[in-house]
Amino acid sequence: MAGPISEEQAQTLTDHLTELRDRLVKSAWAIFLGAIVAWNFADKILETMAKPVAPYLPNGKLIFLNPTDMFVIHMKLAGLAGLIISCPIWIYQLWKFVSPGLYSHERKYSLMFVGASVFLFLFGCTFCYFFVLPAGLKFLLEFGSSAGQAMITLPEYMSFFITMILVFGLAFELPMVIIVLGLFGIVDQKFLREKRRYAVVILAVAAAIVTPPDVLSMMMLLVPLWLLYELSIIVVGFTGRRKQAVSSSL
Numbered sequence: 266m267a268g269p270i271s272e273e274q275a276q277t278l279t280d281h282l283t284e285l286r287d288r289l290v291k292s293a294w295a296i297f298l299g300a301i302v303a304w305n306f307a308d309k310i311l312e313t314m315a316k317p318v319a320p321y322l323p324n325g326k327l328i329f330l331n332p333t334d335m336f337v338i339h340m341k342l343a344g345l346a347g348l349i350i351s352c353p354i355w356i357y358q359l360w361k362f363v364s365p366g367l368y369s370h371e372r373k374y375s376l377m378f379v380g381a382s383v384f385l386f387l388f389g390c391t392f393c394y395f396f397v398l399p400a401g402l403k404f405l406l407e408f409g410s411s412a413g414q415a416m417i418t419l420p421e422y423m424s425f426f427i428t429m430i431l432v433f434g435l436a437f438e439l440p441m442v443i444i445v446l447g448l449f450g451i452v453d454q455k456f457l458r459e460k461r462r463y464a465v466v467i468l469a470v471a472a473a474i475v476t477p478p479d480v481l482s483m484m485m486l487l488v489p490l491w492l493l494y495e496l497s498i499i500v501v502g503f504t505g506r507r508k509q510a511v512s513s514s515l
Contacts, residue, residue: 288362292355300347307339310346314426317398321406321415329419338423345427349390349434356382363445382441385493389437390430392489398429401482425477432475432486439490440497447501454502457494464494 303310319325329335348355357379364375406415446452457464468490469483476482 285362288358292351292358295351295354295358296344296347298347299350300343303346303350304339304343306346307342310342311338314342315422317394318402318406318417318422321402322417327417327419327422331420334418334420338419341423341427345430348431349387352386353379353383356386378441378444382438385437385441386434389433389435392437393429393433397433397476397482397485398426400485401429401477401479404479404481405477429476436471436475436486436490437493440493440500443494443497444500444504447497447504452501454498457498457501461494461498465491468494 315327318327329338360375360379360382443452443457447454469487472483472486472490476486
């Protein structure tokens with residue numbers, strides 16, 4: 266059995282938890298301020314959000330049944346926009362939390378890591394909006410459309426839209442997660458290659474769970490994730506060789 270936690274270990278754990286709390290608070294403030302800015306453009310954001318589904322709706326407009334729905338939708342849209350706008354800040358806070366466990370030469374790549382993470386998150390959101398949502402909605406709403414007319418409420422579509430955007434945005438962070446695990450020595454290039462088939466199965470199951478129940482949407486998430494996994498193998502191999510070179514020079 267493990268012995269009791271020493272005072273030094275308890276102090277270290279407390280310091281980590283305090284730092285985590287501080288960085289979460291900073292991230293929350295950034296998202297909140299971004300949401301305040303986005304609130305002033307909520308109508309335009311709502312109009313943009315509805316474009317992928319508009320061609321399949323009567324008069325091209327979503328309906329709402331509750332007098333409070335529109336206000337709630339505006340709040341949710343402002344929150345989503347605030348999260349996207351502030352992504353450089355909360356991604357930076359996340360990196361600053363994990364970076365103390367890295368070597369000094371690895372921490373020098375902070376700007377590159379944050380920049381790549383922001384790009385992948387925004388690329389995932391953009392890819393979902395311009396490619397996945399139009400293709401997925403076309404398949405789902407034209408399937409059997411001769412038998413009925415789609416009447417989609419604003420809250421239902423809003424939940425679907427936010428979920429899809431965030432799923433793709435966060436899913437595209439896969440390479441950065443794997444690279445950080447590689448920097449900490451948890452995985453290496455050999456491990457990633459050997460476990461490739463299991464990783465693809467896991468990615469396929471995850472894609473099937475988080476996307477709408479159609480093969481097209483699932484494949485539009487699975488294929489990019491597979492490619493990003495392969496990219497991660499290359500990057501982890503490069504960082505692993507650099508780590509070995511630095512360690513041998515010490």
